[in-house]
Amino acid sequence: METLPDIPRVLTGVAEWAACLVYVLLRRQRLGVRRLVLVAAAALGVLVAVQELADRLPLTLWSLGMAAAVAAMFGFIVTAARVSARDAGYFAARALVLAELVAALHWQMHCFFFLPEGRPGVGWQVAFGVVLYVVAFGGAYLVETRHFRPAQPLEVSSGELASAVAIALVTFFMSNISFLNANTPFSGRLALEIFYIRTLVDLCGFVALYAQQGQRLQLRARAEVKAVDDMLRRQHEQYLQSKRSIDVVNRKYHDLKHQIAVIRAEDDEHKRASYLDDLEASVSGYAAQADTGNGVLDVVLTTKSLECAEKGVDLTYVADGAAIAFMSAMDVSAVFGNALDNAIDAVMAVPDPERRLIKVALYATGGFVLATFENYFAGELRHEDGEIVTRRADRDRHGYGLASIRYTAEKYGGSVTVNAEDSWFVLRILLPVPAAGPAVPR
Incomplete structure (x- = not known):
């Protein structure tokens, strides 16, 4: 050879x-x-x-x-x-x-x-x-x-x-x-x-x-x-379930108002007054349904407000729901539901109950819609290749909330920015307002 x-x-x-x-x-x-x-x-x-x-x-x-x-x-x-x-x-x-x-x-x-x-x-x-x-x-x-x-x-x-x-x-x-x-x-x-x-x-x-x-x-x-599709479907199902729950609460609230009127007709003033005060206090939290001008957003904010009240979280919001009339019901539910879920998870890990605060703002300005979500957080955020990743152990099933928000924003030609400093987390979503668009289903 x-x-x-x-x-x-x-x-x-x-x-x-x-x-x-x-x-x-x-x-x-x-x-x-x-x-x-x-x-x-x-x-x-x-x-x-x-x-x-x-x-x-x-x-x-x-x-x-x-x-x-x-x-x-x-x-x-x-x-x-x-x-x-x-x-x-x-x-x-x-x-x-x-x-x-x-x-x-x-x-x-x-x-x-x-x-x-x-x-x-x-x-x-x-x-x-x-x-x-x-x-x-x-x-x-x-x-x-x-x-x-x-x-x-x-x-x-x-x-x-x-x-x-x-x-x-x-x-x-x-x-x-x-x-x-x-x-x-x-x-x-x-x-x-x-x-x-x-x-x-x-x-x-x-x-x-x-x-x-x-x-x-x-x-x-x-x-x-x-994973994103499953999460969007769960968000939509949660929206439908929340809407049904809120309808039940509202009906109960109106029924109680009539019952209160009947009780007030009782002769025993002390018992009647005491009972009425207790009854009104027990239902007062369920009567405050959000009224932003967007039916889907109202359901999400009301549901999350009730959840925050149960967990001792102070949620405040100023929202012009009409500004996102061009978004579909599922997208509104996904964006606001995921953003608030992430914020609630973050503040629940904060040891000081006084710092369990979430602030939400939604308004239109200069041909754009700006939505901001602010909250305290404890510990350090995890980053990989410049992106924030979930702190949960099961990363195959969690960590898609922010990805879903970013995906939805980009679908409307918008962008998502995140800033975290001094234990204060800020999520900003900027969406251009289209010349014309379908109204959100009510």
């Missing part, structure tokens, strides 16, 4: 470094530009050194050299990018396959064009390698931007990490088996054939990892849409 040189270890180290850099640049960096450059330069030296040292190890320790290289790649990613250890492992697996693919493709083409004597000299070989690496890794960066965005949390599960690692290990093993042992059913025996098999296997591994990430995004998008 014709013997051709294997990929120089220096090129392998450079390929691994460039592959890691691709995924580092796809995430938000932990470091400033200067420190990132220094860390990247150090990582390049470490990866090249690891490959050179591994080249001196006996074949029986081949796996040890591979593990050291992967560990160095993992260290570079977790140091430079703002990712968890699990996410860094996921990226390291992808970077390993990408590095193997580009290095194998480069060396296959290098052997074909430059190895026979009389072909272009070293200068052309270096220029060819640089151009191929820049084009290959630049293309990989552009391709991967579709699946990885800096502001999008990765949140790789243990199973997904295990799948990625398995794909990377199988790809790496199958692409290098011919160099380890030529006497296997999967080994090639001709030099160019071996290079072709390695490149093809690495390409298949990269495609498999790319498809895995695409499937992850699809499944997550479906789960989020389903």
Whole structure:
């Protein structure tokens, strides 16, 4: 069999470094530009050194050299990018396959064009390698931007990490088996054939990892849409139930007024007065139904006011319900219901009962509708990639309230801003008023 040189270890180290850099640049960096450059330069030296040292190890320790290289790649990613250890492992697996693919493709083409004597000299070989690496890794960066965005949390599960690692290990093993042992059913025996098999296997591994990430995004998008849809439906059902409950309370209130009139006709003044005072005090809280000019908003505010009264929360609101007449009943219920649910949850965690305050304002100004929700909160808000996330343990079922509000606001061409300072939380929703729109169902 014709013997051709294997990929120089220096090129392998450079390929691994460039592959890691691709995924580092796809995430938000932990470091400033200067420190990132220094860390990247150090990582390049470490990866090249690891490959050179591994080249001196006996074949029986081949796996040890591979593990050291992967560990160095993992260290570079977790140091430079703002990712968890699990996410860094996921990226390291992808970077390993990408590095193997580009290095194998480069060396296959290098052997074909430059190895026979009389072909272009070293200068052309270096220029060819640089151009191929820049084009290959630049293309990989552009391709991967579709699946990885800096502001999008990765949140790789243990199973997904295990799948990625398995794909990377199988790809790496199958692409290098011919160099380890030529006497296997999967080994090639001709030099160019071996290079072709390695490149093809690495390409298949990269495609498999790319498809895995695409499937992850699809499944997550479906789960989020389903969660938001379920929440909107629950909000609407809550609105309908609340409307029925308020109707019952109002009927009861009017019945009691007639009963009070009858009781007042009793002769025993002291008993009658005492009984009437107690009776009126017991129903006075149920008579104060909100009247904002929007039937749906009235139901939400009245229901939440009753809930706040039961929990010892001071809820005050000034709302012009007519300003949101262009919004559908479900959207009004979702936005105000979720915002108030979040505010109530937050203030209930405040130890001081005097600070369990919620303020709501809704008004139109300058062609826009502005809704603000303000409340105290205790502890610290949790952020991931610039977004506030739920403090509840079950994040698969909770944490979609703010996402639902933002989704609804953007549907109407609006925006949502959040500000938290000195234990005071402010949620602002700004919506443009359309030229004309349907009235909200009453």
